[in-house]
Amino acid sequence: MSIVQDVALGDDLIGVGRRSLAGRPRFEHAQRSIASKRIIAAFGFWIFLISDIIMFSAFFAAYAVLSGETAGGPSGKDVFSFTRVALETAALLLSSFACGVASIGARARSDAMYYGGMAVTALLGAAFLLLELSEFYGLIAQGAGPTRSAFLSSFFALVGCHGLHVTLGLLWLLTMMAQVFAKGYRSDIMRRILCFALFWHTLDIIWVGIFTVVYLMGLAI
Amino acid sequence: MLGKLTWAAVPLDQPIPLVAGCVAFGLVGGIVVYVVLKGWAPYLWREWITSVDHKHIGVMYIFLAMVMLLRGFTDAIMMRSQQALAFQAPGYLPPEHYNQIFSAHGTLMILFVGMPFMIGLINIIVPLQLGVRDVAFPTLNSVSFWLTATGALLINLSLVIGEFARTGWLPYPPLSELAYSPGVGVDYYLWSLQISGVGTLLTGVNFVTTILKIRAPGMTYMRMPIFCWTALASSLLIIAVFPVLTATLAMLLLDRYLGFHFFTNEAGGNPMMFMNLIWVWGHPEVYILILPAFGVFSEVVSTLSGKPLFGYRSMVAATMAICILSQMVWLHHFFTMGAGADVNAFFGIATMIIAVPTGVKVYNWLFTMYGGRIRYAQPMMWSIGFMVTFVIGGMTGVLLAVPPADFVVHNSLFLVAHFHNVIIGGVLFGAFAGYTFWFPKAFGFRLEESLGRAAFWCWFFGFYLAFMPLYVLGLMGMTRRMQHYDVPAWHPWLLVAAAGVVVILAGIGLQIAQLVVSIRHREQLRDTTGDPWNGRSLEWSTASPPPAFNFAVEPRIEEGDAYWETKQRAIRQQVLADEPVYTDIDLPRNSATGFVCAFFATFLGFALIWHIWWLAAASFLGAYATFVAFAWRDRTEVRVPAEEVARIDRENRSARRVALAQLGAAE
Numbered sequence: 001m002s003i004v005q006d007v008a009l010g011d012d013l014i015g016v017g018r019r020s021l022a023g024r025p026r027f028e029h030a031q032r033s034i035a036s037k038r039i040i041a042a043f044g045f046w047i048f049l050i051s052d053i054i055m056f057s058a059f060f061a062a063y064a065v066l067s068g069e070t071a072g073g074p075s076g077k078d079v080f081s082f083t084r085v086a087l088e089t090a091a092l093l094l095s096s097f098a099c100g101v102a103s104i105g106a107r108a109r110s111d112a113m114y115y116g117g118m119a120v121t122a123l124l125g126a127a128f129l130l131l132e133l134s135e136f137y138g139l140i141a142q143g144a145g146p147t148r149s150a151f152l153s154s155f156f157a158l159v160g161c162h163g164l165h166v167t168l169g170l171l172w173l174l175t176m177m178a179q180v181f182a183k184g185y186r187s188d189i190m191r192r193i194l195c196f197a198l199f200w201h202t203l204d205i206i207w208v209g210i211f212t213v214v215y216l217m218g219l220a221i
Numbered sequence: 222m223l224g225k226l227t228w229a230a231v232p233l234d235q236p237i238p239l240v241a242g243c244v245a246f247g248l249v250g251g252i253v254v255y256v257v258l259k260g261w262a263p264y265l266w267r268e269w270i271t272s273v274d275h276k277h278i279g280v281m282y283i284f285l286a287m288v289m290l291l292r293g294f295t296d297a298i299m300m301r302s303q304q305a306l307a308f309q310a311p312g313y314l315p316p317e318h319y320n321q322i323f324s325a326h327g328t329l330m331i332l333f334v335g336m337p338f339m340i341g342l343i344n345i346i347v348p349l350q351l352g353v354r355d356v357a358f359p360t361l362n363s364v365s366f367w368l369t370a371t372g373a374l375l376i377n378l379s380l381v382i383g384e385f386a387r388t389g390w391l392p393y394p395p396l397s398e399l400a401y402s403p404g405v406g407v408d409y410y411l412w413s414l415q416i417s418g419v420g421t422l423l424t425g426v427n428f429v430t431t432i433l434k435i436r437a438p439g440m441t442y443m444r445m446p447i448f449c450w451t452a453l454a455s456s457l458l459i460i461a462v463f464p465v466l467t468a469t470l471a472m473l474l475l476d477r478y479l480g481f482h483f484f485t486n487e488a489g490g491n492p493m494m495f496m497n498l499i500w501v502w503g504h505p506e507v508y509i510l511i512l513p514a515f516g517v518f519s520e521v522v523s524t525l526s527g528k529p530l531f532g533y534r535s536m537v538a539a540t541m542a543i544c545i546l547s548q549m550v551w552l553h554h555f556f557t558m559g560a561g562a563d564v565n566a567f568f569g570i571a572t573m574i575i576a577v578p579t580g581v582k583v584y585n586w587l588f589t590m591y592g593g594r595i596r597y598a599q600p601m602m603w604s605i606g607f608m609v610t611f612v613i614g615g616m617t618g619v620l621l622a623v624p625p626a627d628f629v630v631h632n633s634l635f636l637v638a639h640f641h642n643v644i645i646g647g648v649l650f651g652a653f654a655g656y657t658f659w660f661p662k663a664f665g666f667r668l669e670e671s672l673g674r675a676a677f678w679c680w681f682f683g684f685y686l687a688f689m690p691l692y693v694l695g696l697m698g699m700t701r702r703m704q705h706y707d708v709p710a711w712h713p714w715l716l717v718a719a720a721g722v723v724v725i726l727a728g729i730g731l732q733i734a735q736l737v738v739s740i741r742h743r744e745q746l747r748d749t750t751g752d753p754w755n756g757r758s759l760e761w762s763t764a765s766p767p768p769a770f771n772f773a774v775e776p777r778i779e780e781g782d783a784y785w786e787t788k789q790r791a792i793r794q795q796v797l798a799d800e801p802v803y804t805d806i807d808l809p810r811n812s813a814t815g816f817v818c819a820f821f822a823t824f825l826g827f828a829l830i831w832h833i834w835w836l837a838a839a840s841f842l843g844a845y846a847t848f849v850a851f852a853w854r855d856r857t858e859v860r861v862p863a864e865e866v867a868r869i870d871r872e873n874r875s876a877r878r879v880a881l882a883q884l885g886a887a888e
Contacts, residue, residue, distance in 0.1 A: 035434045040357050044430035047460060051422055055464035058498060062472060062483060069489025071482075146481050150489030153481035157472060175849060188857065 076218025095124030224832035242380035282341030320387035327390025352437025367819030372417025425459030439778035451516030514651025526593030539578035610646030635695025679728030687721025773870035
């Protein structure tokens with residue numbers, strides 16, 4: 001009976017490293033008949049993230065095809081600002097760090113770490129979005145909007161799709177803060193925090209791709 | 222306030238779609254009123270609409286597929302009759318209406334008949350074959366279904382409000398761009414596919430997770446039934462290519478709504494990029510449809526031949542090889558684009574290579590039948606009909622894979638004949654084989670046999686009559702999608718093809734009759750034991766229909782064909798295995814999330830099609846609030862007490878004991 005009890009609790013005792021926080025050895029996968037809910041949720045969410053990355057790859061491919069098609073309009077070198085991109089990158093990478101702090105805070109049941117980490121994540125995410133929107137606004141104001149050329153269409157679509165993900169991520173983030181506030185660190189909510197963190201870090205990975213393919217290569221050529 | 226929507230959107234000047242639409246929606250509305258008046262609404266709400274049980278969701282998928290099959294087949298009748306009449310004459314369908322019909326026919330048949338039928342079978346059967354109680358994410362499963370239904374509803378709404386795309390089932394730019402298709406037809410297509418595409422993608426995520434992470438103890442990969450393998454391959458393909466569809470359609474939407482230049486002729490846009498991107502999705506899509514059908518045939522042929530499947534491991538390898546190769550052949554859909562001889566040669570050879578694992582499968586089925594005790598029941602007839610028909614379609618496919626030959630018959634009726642040959646002969650026959658094979662499992666009674674056989678023969682001969690002439694017409698130079706024509710030599714062949722459609726219509730009529738007769742005589746056709754075909758895999762080890770928890774106790778698997786050996790042991794020893802110790806079972810609670818979310822998604826899609834921005838924003842917020850409400854609930858599971866589990870399982874055990882005793886007495 002005690003084993004059954006522990007397996008049922010296994011979802012709550014989310015381990016850091018090899019041992020759970022309660023100090024009991026973790027249950028190996030083979031010992032359970034079916035993977036725990038936490039593993040199933042995280043695995044499924046990873047699969048979803050892979051599909052999301054594939055969607056981005058289509059936008060990357062379109063950008064690669066169209067990046068030279070400026071139709072007499074500005075090229076990347078003319079419109080990209082290295083300072084702004086550096087600031088955007090810093091904001092997003094630091095927000096991922098803050099998100100990691102929030103995850104650890106949730107596991108350690110530390111309200112200060114969780115809410116503080118999530119709030120910093122949100123602020124840095126919002127700063128990133130503001131920088132991106134100001135870039136878009138500036139481009140449209142100087143006549144380099146997405147309707148100007150195929151290059152600018154694919155640029156706005158790729159970077160804008162990432163920005164849309166960040167926006168939805170912020171909505172999710174605030175929802176998760178509200179949910180912990182209302183319900184506490186329940187096991188299903190812990191699984192959602194895990195998925196949210198995976199999502200947020202994935203946006204970083206995609207940004208690294210955008211930073212390289214769009215901005216660095218655009219400014220170098 | 223209402224965007225582009227005005228009274229002009231209702232096609233009052235076109236009687237055919239208007240009357241058809243009114244009849245269809247009147248029928249649906251009438252059924253809804255009847256159901257409410259009869260007092261069945263609470264039952265429907267509780268057991269079906271809000272159900273997160275994979276078996277119920279699967280049945281709803283197949284129901285949707287069958288209704289849409291009727292709609293898509295109506296389109297087919299109209300096209301065939303138009304071409305039979307339109308020899309040196311205008312026929313009865315004006316060109317703009319004819320163009321909508323062939324576009325809707327392709328879209329519906331692939332995305333709202335083939336897909337839901339296969340996903341429905343996967344939903345009902347895969348968790349049972351894996352020996353588990355549900356899929357990885359039951360509520361998400363319900364969301365997936367209802368989003369698919371939303372897509373189907375939007376397409377059918379275009380009958381009465383506005384119009385449908387006139388671009389063909391894949392909206393090739395620049396024709397599909399705003400400059401050449403200013404109406405809402407393409408928008409209907411795009412938004413309904415975007416919404417249902419999300420549903421399909423979530424299904425793919427759900428089944429990959431289920432098959433890789435949730436299996437009964439001892440159900441190793443190499444013990445999984447082939448149907449599970451093909452479901453896995455199909456789900457992997459969904460994850461790999463549906464995001465590309467979403468991105469591609471999003472680019473076309475940006476072109477149409479915000480003046481982007483992805484696929485336009487101006488400002489550096491590249492229409493050929495659309496062909497590449499759409500077929501990166503489109504070609505694997507047909508394998509998403511056919512692979513589960515291959516799985517169905519494997520199960521049917523093995524069970525009804527009374528033998529384990531020949532070459533199980535080679536079947537697994539062939540399935541996974543097709544899963545990978547299918548993503549490397551997309552360019553054969555546009556050899557004539559001018560990519561150059563070396564590129565065309567690469568894709569031509571890659572296409573021919575797919576014939577190898579497919580050939581392996583055909584031989585495996587043949588060798589499974591060889592020396593077996595074959596029962597020619599309905600599922601077996603569909604399977605043999607498939608093998609004969611599909612091989613012809615496969616050979617014409619290899620012919621089309623040769624670039625020079627493809628240049629000759631490109632976009633002709635030869636191509637149309639080829640892909641109907643593999644999709645009807647493969648996917649649809651597979652769907653019907655699965656339908657007749659697993660119907661008793663889902664509902665607890667068999668389908669009547671003689672009407673089913675008659676339906677098969679009508680479909681089989683009707684298919685040959687309808688599509689073999691198209692091969693000839695293609696070689697005679699008739700291109701696809703012609704509203705009228707002047708060549709006398711084509712006319713007789715098109716009359717034969719029209720006759721073929723009439724024979725298929727008889728087949729569909731017989732299938733409806735079969736369903737009605739089977740429901741009326743369900744007591745005589747009752748499957749009491751849950752094992753009507755002398756089955757081999759775990760779905761036959763539980764009652765028909767299975768209880769909500771599928772298995773009273775978690776099965777332990779010790780070999781492939783997991784149920785067969787258990788059954789043989791019981792027959793040898795003339796006793797069932799000992800009664801297990803029953804425990805309480807927790808099941809996921811019903812949830813209206815999927816239905817409510819799809820309700821908002823329908824309004825969201827409609828608002829976006831007609832540029833009603835406030836409604837779009839409100840619908841998005843509604844859908845978001847639905848998910849938050851779902852996330853806020855405190856009780857997620859219901860408990861079935863051990864006594865209830867025991868009561869249900871003992872009923873089935875006593876039925877099996879009787880069957881065992883009869884078997885013993887017979888020997």
